[in-house]
Amino acid sequence: MANNRAVRVGEQMKKELSDILIRDIKDPRVRFVTVTGVDVTGDLQQATAFITVLGDEGEQRETLKGLEKAKGFIRSEIGKRVRLRKTPELFFEFDESIQYGDRIETLLREVKKDESND
Template identity: 85%
Template sequence: MANNRAVRVGEQMKKELSDILIRDIKDPRVRFVTVTGVDVTGDLQQATAFITVLGDDEERKATLVGLEKAKGFIRTELGKRIRLRKTPELSFSFDESIQYGNRIESLLRDLNKNDSNE
């Protein structure tokens, strides 16, 4: 049962976090960020937000610095919006699945191109 609650809290955090990043964060380093998911521990003490950032490695690093700097504000806003007794500690991690998927798609295209040339 706690696992279902953690999933529900994660989904709510994802929605609210996306809204906060779009509307409330004014840091120019935090642009073009998409929250792809939030994993919350069963005890609701820790949460990891998975994000994607449009741009190169430098922009990704700058975005992470901006998010870390705004973490206190973000956590406070999340606490107001999701109404938990204690807002989970928040960390950010890059979601590599999109890049991984793009790489696989590129490899498959190359294989198909080689097959049609033979």
């Protein structure tokens, strides 16, 4: 039962976090950020937000610095919007699944091209 609640809270946090990043964060380092998911622990004490950033590795690092600086503001805003006794501690991680999928797609295209050349 708690696991189901953690999933619902994670989905609500994802929605609110996306809205906060678009509308409320004024830091120029935090641009072109997409929240792909939020994992919340079963006890609702910690949440990991998975993000993707459009840009090179340097821009990604700067975006992560901007998010870390705004973490307190973001957490307080989520606390106002999502009704919980205690707002989960927030962590940010890059979502590697999109890059992984692109790499697989590139490899499959190369294999297909090699087969058509033979």
